[in-house]
Amino acid sequence: KAEGLPVPVELRAGNAVCLPYGDGSFDALLQFGGINFFSDRRAAIGEMVRVVRPGGRILIVDETVAPLGPVRAFLSRWVCRALPRLCPPLDLLPAGVGEATLTYSPRGLFYIILLERS
Secondary structure, three states: OHHHOOOOOOOOOOEOOEOOOOOOOEEEEEEEOOHHHOOOHHHHHHHHHHHEEEEEEEEEEEEOOOOOOHHHHHHHHHHHHHOHHHOOOHHHOOOOOEEEEEEEOOOOOEEEEEEEEO
């Protein structure tokens, strides 16, 4: 499918904790689904920060149970205790790398972390 696009596309396989790109290679990065299962989520997020230039954006999206309303808030707390990998990994963001914003998808099935890289 990439061959039919109007822009050049290069596909690479790599490990999330050792991305095959130089520092500041990208203006933006999207990680959708999967980070909940990475073996070293802190290192992977560090790599995301490394490959995005200062002023760039990083969007991390994955499954969760959002605390939207009292019943969902109770369920979210229970899920995060039982399966902590389903909680938004805000605590894994490196200190001092930018402003992070947490939102949820409309039905609350995904967390959305937007990191504005400083």
